[in-house]
Amino acid sequence: MTDNEHGWSHCSVSMPIPENWIALDLGAPDTEAWALSTAQGHLGDQRSAVLHEAFAADIVSCTAAAVARNAISAAVLAPRQEPILALLQLRELHLAPREYDLAHLREAAAHVKSPLFRPPELTTVDLPVGTAVREHRLEPESIGDGTAQTVEGVAYYVLPDQHPDSALELLMRWNATGLGELLCALADEVALTLRLS
Structure with a gap:
């Protein structure tokens, strides 16, 4: 970048x-x-x-x-x-100055507007790059013809320690829900490698 x-x-x-x-x-x-x-x-x-x-x-x-x-x-x-x-995406979050804090990130993740099969599971975790809100969710996604598939995903909303006015989102999603436990662990492993320079 x-x-x-x-x-x-x-x-x-x-x-x-x-x-x-x-x-x-x-x-x-x-x-x-x-x-x-x-x-x-x-x-x-x-x-x-x-x-x-x-x-x-x-x-x-x-x-x-x-x-x-x-x-x-x-x-x-x-x-x-x-x-x-699975699809893995990394992006920068552009927030208002007062929104670069864990409380805001957690609230935003908890109040997602899309339909969910259950409330998202939110935890606060420490990554080498900084503190993050980890979100695990299951949601329906339309695939046309009035049908939908179940999509599972893990997102990390990260506040880098060295750059307090930055925020990042690391998102991994998949529809092979039978592999959910394995892919959640893989997403966690990838999150530990996130670096800024």
């Missing part, structure tokens, strides 16, 4: 088992062409063109979702030759 008014120029996370992740090119001039090339490299020549196109469509969808949230960076969890399991 380029220099900003908060005094840091780079924000990053490290992925456990990096080969299982695909970093999304949020600035690709031709997202569809990049996604298809990525799909071919990920799935290999033995898979059909139909599977390549379906995987590429998922990459395009995830990229569009990250761009819509003004993500600094994003990646998908997709072990070699497997479909996408």
